[in-house]
Amino acid sequence: xxxxxxDYGTKRLGLSVGDDALKFVVPIDAISVxxxxxxAQKIAEIGKIRQIHKIIVGxxxxxxxxxxxxxxxxxxxxxxxxxxxxIPIVRSDERLTSESVGDLYRRSGKNRRKLRKSGAxxxxxxxxxxxxxxxxx
Numbered sequence: 001x002x003x004x005x006x007d008y009g010t011k012r013l014g015l016s017v018g019d020d021a022l023k024f025v026v027p028i029d030a031i032s033v034x035x036x037x038x039x040a041q042k043i044a045e046i047g048k049i050r051q052i053h054k055i056i057v058g059x060x061x062x063x064x065x066x067x068x069x070x071x072x073x074x075x076x077x078x079x080x081x082x083x084x085x086x087i088p089i090v091r092s093d094e095r096l097t098s099e100s101v102g103d104l105y106r107r108s109g110k111n112r113r114k115l116r117k118s119g120a121x122x123x124x125x126x127x128x129x130x131x132x133x134x135x136x137x
Contacts, residue, residue, distance in 0.1 A: 001053040004046060004087075005130025007094070007122050008058060008074050013039060014122025016130045017050055025131045027123035036077065040084040047087050055087050058094030058129040092133045094125070 005025065007014035012032050018025030031042050046052065057078060060070040078089050 004052045004055045005126040006057045007125040012122045014126035016126035018130050023134045025127045027127050030122045040081050044084040055089045056092050056130050056133045059091035094129050
């Protein structure tokens with residue numbers, strides 16, 4: 001099965017793709033948010049082109065296991081996305097993924113601001129979200 005990983009953000013959505021046979025995940029270009037409907041349409045298009053069987057969306061649960069404002073934003077996004085795709089969508093705990101990716105890039109010496117603007121950090125976070133999901137299944 002082919003999977004699409006999503007790191008939700010209000011400016012960009014990081015994306016990754018992987019499969020459960022190899023349990024190998026790679027980043028793909030992030031999507032800039034111009035309108036949520038356009039984002040949902042683009043994800044539906046990616047789903048068809050890449051023959052995606054399941055979408056894994058990072059779910060930012062608070063450290064105390066409560067559902068905060070960001071998680072509620074993800075819930076609204078998932079509800080909208082379900083209007084555009086018939087692919088099953090799963091929320092996956094993403095605590096600390098963006099921070100982990102940011103730490104890796106800081107240690108690499110690369111310009112974090114440029115990488116953030118390009119969407120590379122967002123898509124790298126989507127890789128971690130999807131890889132964690134595949135490793136757990």
